Amino acid sequence: MSQSINVLLADDHVVVRSGLKRLLEQNSEISVIGEAENGEQAYQLYAESSPDVVVMDLSMPGMGGLEALRQIIGDWPDAKIIIYTMHENTSYAIQSMAAGAMGYVVKSGPTDDLVNAVRQASVGNKYLSADMAQKVALNSIAVDDDPAQKLTARELEVFRLLAEGMTTEDIASHLDIGLKTVANYQTNIRQKLDINSPVELVRLAIKHGVIT
Template sequence: MMTIKLILVDDHAVVRSGLRRLLELNKRLEVIAEADSGEQAYQCYGELKPDIVVMDISMPGMGGLESARRIIKRYPAAKIIIFSMHETASFASQAIKSGVKGYVTKTGAAEDLTRAVLEVANGKTFLSAEIAQKIALETLSGQSDPIHLLSGREFEVFRLLAEGKKVEEVAEMLKISQKTVANYYTMIKQKLGVTSPIDMVRFAIRHGLVEG
């Protein structure tokens, strides 16, 4: 059996160490590098071309979703699994929409992540059971989450602004101009039907994207 080479991306060294131990219990899995930011993950991917990247969403700098989006844009064959505390369908849907192959919650069963890596390596997509159920219920109920209207980049801008970041901070994190951030902000307000920064924060809290 071929060894599956992995990069782990999380800004907490203790989490990476635990993940490495957990994943390497399976003899097919080998962690070849670790990164503590989205920027470093992008650089590592280009240098090492791993089979799979396991990445957190919430990290300083550009964050996991934006990093995944950039890696996939540059390397379309990239296989990325998001491993996150965020249990909302919105995060998972945005991740899958951006080309991510798996979404595993940190509160799920320990073996979920290993299973996700093996399935994604075999060309499948993997979602934690609770996330899959939330997405299915949302679809069955016919309740369209307006967050799905946002593009991947709009979602990242929205999330950062809702967390209280200033326009110039968002521009620096995503490596885009302040004018571009302002343009995204205008589009986001139109799509979500919010009119002020306070409305945006309330909307984000209501949908579980930031903590109240």
């Protein structure tokens, strides 16, 4: 009998978490030992339960998935984290893998993808779903102005929210940070990406698939 793979789920939607738990636990060797609804909770539960694998969403209120990934890997370099998200763009995949994720799986893909990713990550192998792997390979050929290459995890998150049309106030409340902090991120984003108007920002976000 192979040893159980203990998994921590982090997603802000209860329905998604219960669906994932069911999906994963159909496999006798996988056991879900904890559930978090935001990045802060994921970090805390990781510290408490030392799971074998974390399956984490990117877009959560407060500390998002990328920031939580960065902090967990920062404190536990051997942590095995899979990003499981609806974001099918390469920017997020590249940024996640660069930050230390073991896998990047899109929610719209086959359900087997996530189970395979958990199994692979548990033995130390990286996993990208097939279509993401192809997109990342193509994307790495042309990365001149790719936001994923130039922005930090938090800046990329703010960049996406700005591109989606959120105001500074909206972003501050969504991410649970101060208005001044958001303004600083905006300045950094404009400088790093050399953009001078909201229209340019949206155009760049669409070009790199950060928004559709």
